[in-house]
Amino acid sequence: MRIATWNVNSVNARLPTVLEWIQAANPDVACFQEIKCVDEKFPREAFEDLGYNVETHGQKSYNGVALLSKFPLSDVRRGLPGDDADEQARYIEALIEAPRPIRVASIYLPNGNPIGTEKFTYKLAWFERLQNHARELLTLEEPLALCGDYNVIPEAEDAKNPAAWAEDALFQPQSREAFRALKWLGLADSHELGREPPGTFTFWDYQAGAWRRDHGIRIDFAMLSPQAADRFRAIETHRDARDMDKPSDHVPVVVDLDLEA
DNA sequence: ATGGTTGGAAACCAA
Numbered sequence: 001m002r003i004a005t006w007n008v009n010s011v012n013a014r015l016p017t018v019l020e021w022i023q024a025a026n027p028d029v030a031c032f033q034e035i036k037c038v039d040e041k042f043p044r045e046a047f048e049d050l051g052y053n054v055e056t057h058g059q060k061s062y063n064g065v066a067l068l069s070k071f072p073l074s075d076v077r078r079g080l081p082g083d084d085a086d087e088q089a090r091y092i093e094a095l096i097e098a099p100r101p102i103r104v105a106s107i108y109l110p111n112g113n114p115i116g117t118e119k120f121t122y123k124l125a126w127f128e129r130l131q132n133h134a135r136e137l138l139t140l141e142e143p144l145a146l147c148g149d150y151n152v153i154p155e156a157e158d159a160k161n162p163a164a165w166a167e168d169a170l171f172q173p174q175s176r177e178a179f180r181a182l183k184w185l186g187l188a189d190s191h192e193l194g195r196e197p198p199g200t201f202t203f204w205d206y207q208a209g210a211w212r213r214d215h216g217i218r219i220d221f222a223m224l225s226p227q228a229a230d231r232f233r234a235i236e237t238h239r240d241a242r243d244m245d246k247p248s249d250h251v252p253v254v255v256d257l258d259l260e261a
Numbered sequence: 262a263t264g265g266t267t268g269g270a271a272a273c274c275a276a
């Protein structure tokens with residue numbers, strides 16, 4: 001079972017790039033973030049033609065997440081529980097009906113900048129809701145992968161130049177603490193399971209030659225329940241995708257699980 | 262010192 005997560009930064013603006021990558025990587029499941037379109041505008045036929053079932057939780061202009069799967073999807077949940085007034089499309093979850101099923105979520109955590117504003121408050125509140133929901137899901141004691149753009153730099157080694165992020169919402173102590181709290185519930189970071197080296201980044205800004213100078217950060221993760229982590233086989237961070245034509249500012253992260261084991 | 266979206270210029274959002 002190959003599961004990928006990728007913040008595509010507009011699926012329609014980048015459709016040829018995304019299609020080229022997904023055909024080459026051939027994941028069983030793909031979690032997209034920042035599709036930046038409503039459900040009706042998602043180019044579902046292009047992915048269905050490649051053998052994917054498609055479920056989206058879209059929004060006009062901003063945010064929006066999607067789940068694509070070569071296996072049937074069921075038990076689809078759109079939106080993160082815990083705040084009925086939250087209208088931002090940042091969470092979709094489904095059961096992947098493979099021979100050995102796995103529950104997968106595509107997550108787009110709020111950015112939270114600038115700090116000291118209601119945006120940062122919203123980020124922390126969203127993190128707390130995610131903790132609460134993850135706690136519920138973990139009681140199922142089943143294979144589970146919470147994948148996406150977490151918009152947090154967990155450790156200094158997850159940035160080329162940590163000092164440059166000192167005042168940024170992504171590297172605030174409260175953001176990092178919230179991410180650790182999620183981990184300590186019992187979700188393993190695939191990056192650690194795979195022992196990827198420091199300097200394995202998933203995002204480089206479009207500006208100021210960040211890619212050319214490798215001024216990246218690691219903010220896209222595949223978090224695994226014990227039942228999934230036990231079957232972890234490999235992780236690949238597709239750095240080469242940052243050099244494609246019309247690249248996203250994020251690159252895909254791909255994990256392989258041996259669910260038959 | 263960019264790029265996407267909206268809306269038909271410049272503002273907002275991204276991280």
